[in-house]
Amino acid sequence: QVQLVESGGGVVQPGRSLRLSCAASEFSFRSYSMHWVRLAPGKGLQWVAVISNDGAHIFYADSVKGRFTISRDNSKNTVYLQMNSLRPEDTAVYYCARVGPQIAFDLWGQGTMVTVSS
């Protein structure tokens, strides 16, 4: 079925790194821009990053710029989020999301939990 499945979350110490993956299935992945969005405990949704369908255009939220890197491999139908220099405030459920023709998030993954703690 059409779906996004995230993986790679876990518990990590401050200052360390983690790479999240989001595998897409049953749709033409290379045709869609992909985003990462996070939900911190007790907080609201926060947009994190976007990569265009061809990888040529990338943008980040100020809070992660210079520390996080979004990338994609269209041959593997997968989008990644490399997270470096992690901070406790990066603790959140991380979702990948697809941008549909309506230019809104029409498909979301189930999320993967990242906990940054010593």
Next chain:
Amino acid sequence: DIVMTQSPDSLAVSLGERATINCKSNQSVLYSSNNKNYLAWYQQKLGQSPKLLIYWASTRESGVPDRFSGSGSGTDFTLTISGLQAEDVAVYYCQQYYTTTWTFGQGTKVEIK
């Protein structure tokens, strides 16, 4: 970045009654070339991923019950749930996609009175 501010932060509504959530942006999200408001609404139930309800400020996503409606233009928007059902208990977010860096409102928690 465009700042999205929702009100109220939470509300309790009786079953069958109307729930109204407001969303205000600090700059217009109306794209003049196509006259579309780059504004969406999402519902997130506890422990679930968000779900798209409304896009272009007032267009209901396929499969979304018609008790959900969106209105507004420019900087002021409203999500209305006409006839609240028990399954509508959730946090609702507005989100703008007018700029290359997208932003959400802080969320409005809807409960049953």
